[in-house]
Amino acid sequence: MRLTATLVLGLFMATPALAETHLVQMLNRDAAGDMMVFEPAYLEIAPGDSVTFVPTERSHNAESVDDMLPEGAESWVGKRDEEITVSFDQPGYYGFKCKPHEAMGMVGLIRVGDPDTVPGIGKLRGKGNDRMQALLAQAGG
Template sequence: MKKLKLSSLVLATSLFYQGAALSAEHEVKMLNNGTEGMMVFEPAFLKVEKGDTVKFLATDAGHDSVSAYVPDGAEGWTGENSKDITVTLDTEGVYLYKCTPHVMMGMVGVIQVGTVTDKSGAEKASEELLAKMAMGKDRIEKYLAQVN
């Protein structure tokens, strides 16, 4: 009996640590020049789990990260120019965000949180971002295509 109690304690403890390990932190750099060209988030498409955090890094100055579309019930974010910002994503769905000074150059990003069955809301919202872009228009479609 005593042995059984001990093993269930060990099991409970290991489950606790597994739970803690599941919540990951991801990093997105804000760059003047990236592998995709000028004025980009890198990586611009991220797939994360519910409860994960994403840290936007002001690697280069002059950028910000501001949400442009979030799923129902989720909170948006407004980063300051040239500052890091960390957001926790607790609601499943597709998130769109932009860099305010460079959205017209296609500086946008997409985050998928958990399982997404319907991305039509994000696709519709992307049209509004596309209307503001003079270049890099192909980026947002490319990122949204990676949602699965």
């Protein structure tokens, strides 16, 4: 099994053209009626992929959560109403949030590659903390 996984990984790394860009929308309300959300709030992507955070509705931003990045990964901070594209090379889990609506639960999680362990939660306020707990449970399950 390990040999197969190594071979597949080797093939993938040899073809960077396969790197994908995923879209995450910043919304005031989603189809289910939830307020202040990233859609989707949880993504599983491959190393080398990118995510574009799209300000579909106003007054949102996308930034990394302190203490919820893999070792050696860079943090990022998007401006309010700014479309920002972030590339993810380092395998692991990346927490992100909208600063104005963090306490209302506007947070998300990206799983890059096949990391061994789900991290602990970073510092998040209000419903952001509850929502991140749920996303981490989803990632581990």
